[in-house]
Ligand code: SF4
């Protein structure tokens with residue numbers, strides 16, 4: 708198992724936690740402090756403290772995808788969403804919920820990707836936006852767009868070298884409050900932190916010295 712990934716097997720569900728993806732939104736430790744026990748000495752993840760349904764709900768509310776699960780009770784595993792979304796978080800990352808193929812990584816359904824340019828684990832957010840005082844609205848203006856013929860399916864995200872996140876697939880870009888900003892099948896989203904047209908790339912990465920693999 709990769710460094711930073713913990714897997715704890717419970718009687719009805721296995722919980723997997725990938726520390727490298729966690730953005731410390733604390734939904735887990737605040738929502739179920741008996742399942743995710745903060746500051747515990749020794750084991751801190753306790754799948755059997757909740758039902759498998761409750762564990763699944765906790766995981767679904769983890770925006771970064773750091774928490775995933777494997778049900779062992781014969782019930783369905785996590786399903787892709789009916790509508791693919793990326794939420795623009797105020798002063799924070801881009802939170803995707805879709806059937807995601809990101810830069811050769813294992814398939815995932817939830818991910819928070821850096822848009823401030825400062826994460827040490829790009830393309831994923833590592834929380835650097837908070838320490839560095841990144842300021843960017845979560846309420847960009849609405850662009851005109853028509854409803855998509857299909858609202859789900861695979862979304863491919865390719866981080867361009869020293870440039871934006873290139874998106875291909877059905878995707879609805881929504882503000883932090885859930886307003887639809889744009890419906891699209893292709894987009895270039897800023898990840899250098901300097902675009903004047905966030906969340907979209909405006910080419911500033913070519914002149915601000917942004918470096919990213
Ligand atoms: S990102 Fe997920 S794992 Fe990390 S604190 Fe938030 S809910 Fe917990």
Ligand code: FES
Pocket residue numbers: 870871872896897898899900901902907908909910911912913
């Ligand atoms: S990636 Fe930020 S302007 Fe292009």
